Amino acid sequence: MIPWGLTPLLSCRDLRFAWDGRRDVLVLPHFDVARGERVFVCGPSGSGKSTLLGLLAGVGVPREGRVVLLDTVLSGLSSAQRDRFRADHVGYVFQQFNLLPYLGLVDNVLLGCAFSARRTACAALHGTPRAEAERLLAALGLDAAPLRRRSVAALSVGQQQRVAAARALIGSPELVLADEPTSALDAEARDAFVALLLAECRRNGSAVVFVSHDLALARHFDRIVRLPAPARAEAA
Numbered sequence: 228m229i230p231w232g233l234t235p236l237l238s239c240r241d242l243r244f245a246w247d248g249r250r251d252v253l254v255l256p257h258f259d260v261a262r263g264e265r266v267f268v269c270g271p272s273g274s275g276k277s278t279l280l281g282l283l284a285g286v287g288v289p290r291e292g293r294v295v296l297l298d299t300v301l302s303g304l305s306s307a308q309r310d311r312f313r314a315d316h317v318g319y320v321f322q323q324f325n326l327l328p329y330l331g332l333v334d335n336v337l338l339g340c341a342f343s344a345r346r347t348a349c350a351a352l353h354g355t356p357r358a359e360a361e362r363l364l365a366a367l368g369l370d371a372a373p374l375r376r377r378s379v380a381a382l383s384v385g386q387q388q389r390v391a392a393a394r395a396l397i398g399s400p401e402l403v404l405a406d407e408p409t410s411a412l413d414a415e416a417r418d419a420f421v422a423l424l425l426a427e428c429r430r431n432g433s434a435v436v437f438v439s440h441d442l443a444l445a446r447h448f449d450r451i452v453r454l455p456a457p458a459r460a461e462a463a
């Protein structure tokens with residue numbers, strides 16, 4: 228339920244999704260996110276957390292039910308239209324980061340707005356997209372000049388994660404999705420990363436849906452949503 232007084236950004240109703248067309252791996256009657264809200268999604272392994280993020284981003288469409296983001300029904304768009312819509316409105320931090328090793332840090336971040344005139348224009352509001360990429364990297368703790376000259380492949384996991392977060396944040400997408408981005412870090416680094424990510428989201432007005440097994444991180448968020456364990460019969 229969206230807290231009273233907040234404007235809805237995302238609204239999901241009666242979602243059912245099956246990878247093989249038969250067995251539902253996700254059944255979710257109701258999931259809403261308000262503008263600027265910070266939602267923590269947890270649940271046992273296999274409960275469909277990553278699958279849910281894919282549906283919210285319009286990577287896949289539900290077998291039943293609907294995902295409405297910014298008043299747009301995602302399943303009413305073609306696959307190419309969903310790709311464009313995602314590029315404009317959704318920043319995604321993947322578990323494995325998906326950085327391009329042959330590009331530097333700033334160019335990896337710029338990929339976040341490369342396919343979106345809207346995000347490019349937002350990133351240029353106070354200068355140029357490159358200056359905004361540099362500001363984001365610095366805000367996330369990656370401002371040392373020698374570090375910036377390295378290949379992203381030569382960065383630590385925590386540093387790669389910050390580049391991936393900056394790429395998701397550039398151009399102020401309305402919705403930021405993060406799929407277990409802290410799983411390889413120790414507790415202190417996890418907390419520091421989440422605090423930085425959420426501070427930048429607040430600055431941009433972006434809502435966040437953050438998936439993690441680590442309940443210690445839940446205290447940073449406005450709300451927790453727990454997905455149930457996959458049903459035994461369904462898991463067979």
Ligand SMILES: Nc1ncnc2c1ncn2[C@@H]1O[C@H](COP(=O)(O)OP(=O)(O)OP(=O)(O)O)[C@@H](O)[C@H]1O
Nearest residue numbers: 246247252270271272273274275276277278279457
């Ligand atoms: N690309 C895919 N093709 C077929 N089945 C898939 C695919 N991705 C996930 N699944 C299945 O869908 C179910 C839900 O997977 P999902 O990754 O969404 O769960 P999760 O809660 O994110 O799990 P974890 O916490 O282990 O990452 C699992 O049974 C998984 O095997």
